[in-house]
Amino acid sequence: MAGMLYQLWQVVMKGADVRPSCRLESEQVMFRSILIPIDLGHVEKSKQAIETVTRIAGKNTKVKLVNIVGDVPTFAAAELPGGVIEKAKESAQATLQNLEGVDALKPEFEVRSGTPATAILAAADESGADLIVIGSHQPGMMDYLLGSTAARVVRHASCSVLVVR
Helix, strand or coil, X not given: CHHHHHHHHHHHHHCCCCHHHHCCCCCCXXXXXXXXXXXXXXXXXXXXXXXXXXXXXXXCCEEEEEEEECXXXXXXXXXXXXCHHHXXXXXXXXXXXXXXXXXXXXXXXXXXXCCHHHHHHHHHHHHCCCEEEEEXXXXXXXHHHHCCHHHHHHHHCCCEEEEEC
């Protein structure tokens, strides 16, 4: 296990491509299923996460990109024109499919609504992910007060989490 973690560190920190050595003796890949939460407000961090997964994923690794559309309070949703939330989800789905570098991963795409950290954790559990690769941005004042989404995912995930800066 320590050797696998060192290899993962080499990939992330040094940009090394160790895919052949990421195989265990029984020809299993290091990660069978990887979830990449995409924040369309910080696409540059998403690109880094996609590049990292491209380097560590085996050819049989299932990759899933998920975007979370935040919940709209009921009192605000009542004032929105019909179909606005569905259109936002469709737009997010199209944006996910057109992100640079995703073609090489052949991922599944999903757009969910909800609180970002909770929805990411639910998506990881439902898809059986054994790794979440999440981007982190420079913390703002609200992050210091409330904590970031990445921090909540790291604290509560039932699988390994790789935070890309």
